Amino acid sequence: MQLSQTLFSPYKLIGRVILPLTLVAIFSLFIIYPIIVVISGVFIVNGEFTLTNILSITYDPFVSTIILNTLIMGGLVTLITTILAIPYAYILDRYDIPFKSFFLLMTLLPFVSPPYVGGLGYINLLGRQGTISLLLLKAGLINKPLEIMYQTTPIINPFTGSRIAEIHWGAVIISALTYFPLMALTFFSALQNIDESLEEEAYILGAKPSTTFFRITLKSAMPGLIAGVMLVFISFVDEVGIPLIVGYRNVMAVAAYDAIVESSFYYTPRGYVFSLIMIVIGLLVLFLGRHYISLTRYVSVVRGAIRYRKIVRLTGLKRVIALTFMIIVAGMLSISTIGLLLAAFATEWYLTPFPTKVGLDNFVEVFEEYFILARNSIIYSVTSMLVGIIMSALIAYMIVRMRIAYSGALDYIITLPLVVPGIVIGIGNWAVWRGTPLDPFVNPVTIIALVIAFRKLPYAFRAIYASTLQIPAEFEEAGLTLGANRIKTFIKIMLPALAPALIAGGLLAFIAGITELSSTLVLSATKNAGSLTLAIFLALVDIRHGPTVASAIGVIIIVISIAVAYMANKFAKRTIGGLRLF
Amino acid sequence: MVNVNLINLTKIFGKDVAVDNVNLTIEHGTFFTFLGPSGSGKSTTLRMIAGLEEPTRGEILFDNRPVTHLPPYKRGVGMVFQNYALWPFMTVFDNVAFGLRIQKLSKSEIRERVKEALRLVQLEGLERRYPHQLSGGQQQRVAIARALVVNPKILLLDEPLSNLDAKLRIEMRREIRKLQRRLGITTIYVTHDQEEALAISDKVAVMNRGRIVAVGTPYEVYNNSNNEFVLSFVGHTNFIEGKVIETRGENTVIVETKLGEYKIRHAHNITNGKIILGFRPEHARLTKKQPKPKSSIGKIVMKEFLGKIVRYEIKVGDETIVIDIMAKDDPGYSEGDSVYIDIDENHLLVVH
Numbered sequence: 005m006q007l008s009q010t011l012f013s014p015y016k017l018i019g020r021v022i023l024p025l026t027l028v029a030i031f032s033l034f035i036i037y038p039i040i041v042v043i044s045g046v047f048i049v050n051g052e053f054t055l056t057n058i059l060s061i062t063y064d065p066f067v068s069t070i071i072l073n074t075l076i077m078g079g080l081v082t083l084i085t086t087i088l089a090i091p092y093a094y095i096l097d098r099y100d101i102p103f104k105s106f107f108l109l110m111t112l113l114p115f116v117s118p119p120y121v122g123g124l125g126y127i128n129l130l131g132r133q134g135t136i137s138l139l140l141l142k143a144g145l146i147n148k149p150l151e152i153m154y155q156t157t158p159i160i161n162p163f164t165g166s167r168i169a170e171i172h173w174g175a176v177i178i179s180a181l182t183y184f185p186l187m188a189l190t191f192f193s194a195l196q197n198i199d200e201s202l203e204e205e206a207y208i209l210g211a212k213p214s215t216t217f218f219r220i221t222l223k224s225a226m227p228g229l230i231a232g233v234m235l236v237f238i239s240f241v242d243e244v245g246i247p248l249i250v251g252y253r254n255v256m257a258v259a260a261y262d263a264i265v266e267s268s269f270y271y272t273p274r275g276y277v278f279s280l281i282m283i284v285i286g287l288l289v290l291f292l293g294r295h296y297i298s299l300t301r302y303v304s305v306v307r308g309a310i311r312y313r314k315i316v317r318l319t320g321l322k323r324v325i326a327l328t329f330m331i332i333v334a335g336m337l338s339i340s341t342i343g344l345l346l347a348a349f350a351t352e353w354y355l356t357p358f359p360t361k362v363g364l365d366n367f368v369e370v371f372e373e374y375f376i377l378a379r380n381s382i383i384y385s386v387t388s389m390l391v392g393i394i395m396s397a398l399i400a401y402m403i404v405r406m407r408i409a410y411s412g413a414l415d416y417i418i419t420l421p422l423v424v425p426g427i428v429i430g431i432g433n434w435a436v437w438r439g440t441p442l443d444p445f446v447n448p449v450t451i452i453a454l455v456i457a458f459r460k461l462p463y464a465f466r467a468i469y470a471s472t473l474q475i476p477a478e479f480e481e482a483g484l485t486l487g488a489n490r491i492k493t494f495i496k497i498m499l500p501a502l503a504p505a506l507i508a509g510g511l512l513a514f515i516a517g518i519t520e521l522s523s524t525l526v527l528s529a530t531k532n533a534g535s536l537t538l539a540i541f542l543a544l545v546d547i548r549h550g551p552t553v554a555s556a557i558g559v560i561i562i563v564i565s566i567a568v569a570y571m572a573n574k575f576a577k578r579t580i581g582g583l584r585l586f
Numbered sequence: 587m588v589n590v591n592l593i594n595l596t597k598i599f600g601k602d603v604a605v606d607n608v609n610l611t612i613e614h615g616t617f618f619t620f621l622g623p624s625g626s627g628k629s630t631t632l633r634m635i636a637g638l639e640e641p642t643r644g645e646i647l648f649d650n651r652p653v654t655h656l657p658p659y660k661r662g663v664g665m666v667f668q669n670y671a672l673w674p675f676m677t678v679f680d681n682v683a684f685g686l687r688i689q690k691l692s693k694s695e696i697r698e699r700v701k702e703a704l705r706l707v708q709l710e711g712l713e714r715r716y717p718h719q720l721s722g723g724q725q726q727r728v729a730i731a732r733a734l735v736v737n738p739k740i741l742l743l744d745e746p747l748s749n750l751d752a753k754l755r756i757e758m759r760r761e762i763r764k765l766q767r768r769l770g771i772t773t774i775y776v777t778h779d780q781e782e783a784l785a786i787s788d789k790v791a792v793m794n795r796g797r798i799v800a801v802g803t804p805y806e807v808y809n810n811s812n813n814e815f816v817l818s819f820v821g822h823t824n825f826i827e828g829k830v831i832e833t834r835g836e837n838t839v840i841v842e843t844k845l846g847e848y849k850i851r852h853a854h855n856i857t858n859g860k861i862i863l864g865f866r867p868e869h870a871r872l873t874k875k876q877p878k879p880k881s882s883i884g885k886i887v888m889k890e891f892l893g894k895i896v897r898y899e900i901k902v903g904d905e906t907i908v909i910d911i912m913a914k915d916d917p918g919y920s921e922g923d924s925v926y927i928d929i930d931e932n933h934l935l936v937v938h
Binding site: 476478479481482483484485486487488489492496497500501503 | 658
């Protein structure tokens, strides 16, 4: 009996112990360990423990100002997006209005257009020499170029009269417009999951529509709203692209990067300090997010079978107001695309509202000038895709099927890169790999490819994990009873059953890889290590190129992303739902 | 043609004892059914026989050879799952051919055997279809064909009919029964539907809380068991309290109940004091005249016309008694009428 018992165990040992540990170790090497290195960089200097660095928050005004800037502006961005997203999503969900699919499409924008590319579009239109500024000057409505994108408002401590922080309006406005779709989409799907009978019951009990909205609808959709709030806030904290586009450096992510660049000339712990604060914010969001997912599950339990949402037809003044609101918001979202396209195809555009000559010169320029960076972009996104598919399939399978211990913790760890800023992971990896074969100065493309791949793993993992959960265990059990062993059932049954999700998840990781900016920014130690996203910033500061070539690069990234997203959607309409953060 | 032995079979999940010391012999060629409510351990027992769960304790023998720790792919069983587990990305042909391909048979042999298996379940001509293009009943047949095509030693069916509508369920259970008769294959079936279990099986084991509480032919289980759980789970049973007032000879006692005095034969080990008696709804009649000394009168609280029978619910004191009368013999009482209940003495069971 003891002898026959061992027939089971080789698979158990490999499947439940060796393989999970190996995968976690590889993942940890590029994500967890670098984060630990960054944290210890704050507390350990020259081998000795110190609290000086962390206490600098309290006495170094430069550090405290940047932290406050980030928190205040992040709060403002979150507030604006929430105020806009609630009516936007509600109208979309409940009312019959024209152009509905267009309004819905606008909420999907961030999945194909990276924030800094959208930011570039806004600057092309709303900048000092942008179309709108020049049109207003021409009309004589203003006598100085439009400054809205560059203005700051100081925040004064009323007791001491000293300036403690500031709000940069360009960064706030562009971020709010860029992250608005995330909030709208999250809230919209929460609304869609509400069982209508909950509201009908309130009406029957005599509640007014406004009472019903605040006490039933909003409350039921609260988990979605809170997820949206955290998503937007953390995205702002993580963002380097938008501040860089408007030339603002006093937010944590950019300041952390600057400090790391400075630290190659003299010692400064600021990069690590900012990173630590961003890690703490990220972990807070992760824990709170997990708390709310259980509520989300509760909501979905309440929900019955698929039903048809009763669409109310708005009439008269209400219809006009609703439609005007939607057009204004969607209009603001779409002007960035207009600005981007105008510049991308402009071959001659200098101090006029519109280009004076159009053509494809900018695109030709991109490939002549930045061919290597374009090639790198493909390397990075294909690596993300392959690593995403293979790691996610194995890990998801182990969590769902092999009943491995600590599977909850494993799920947590894999979600980590979604909340820890790319700048932090970049800085950590920089510190980890210096002086090794993967040194960013020696082998930048390899280390960047690996870091991006592991950072973007959650995108593939969420989609593939969600699908794995939906595949009945009986699929494989049927194979087992028919004579196929675990390995054969995995290959012949599990993989084909998962194929649509694997392809979709892989394509999502591809998009995430091609739009990555922050880790690449930190780790591209040599000239030829960057990607197309970095090329945007190189082109912007290059006197020969400027915003037109940068915009052309943006268009290329968006077009590739749209094509890939379309394919992903085609392969697995359902698994796209796995894209969401929580 | 294999017989199956379960010896002290036990499965514990965490702290829950799912299957508790089951001992059983399933003769070769039998159609054997595990019947029980959900959570009674019947599916877990089946899954241990298939090799999909490892027993915590105990042994499983196929033809007296231990297979307890053999993985499922080395056991040579065929299994039909509750949700059929047809692979949606494979055609009917590929689904059925899977097991044969694992055995690396030649293409022509695979084609022959798949065709034969599909003929057996009357699905010829649907080879190119995908599972989602089939009806529930057809999917069920594919699942059976897939399990049978590899010539398994034992056929295992885990609530295979629970996803079908009532009419199709009866049709399919007849077909499964006929198929089993024709092939003579040892078949182990799991269901929570007592009517299905009684109709389809050679032998039934009733399970409750991980234990087997009754085993026998459907007739024996329905009529002869005096286990309280079996009596209430398999069909309906009325339970009444009784008091032994007289002992006559070796095995006969007189019992006084709310419904009168009854003579009970074969009353082994009954001394005196209180006992619980049980009788099936069909084993009594209603009457206006007091049938036995000391019977109390009851009141009809509900009358249901069920087609072949009429069901009366009668309140006697605090207790509600259910009586089924053949519709053609219905005395035609109405709700609110007062009546006496007269139990057929020969069918009165001593529960404990």
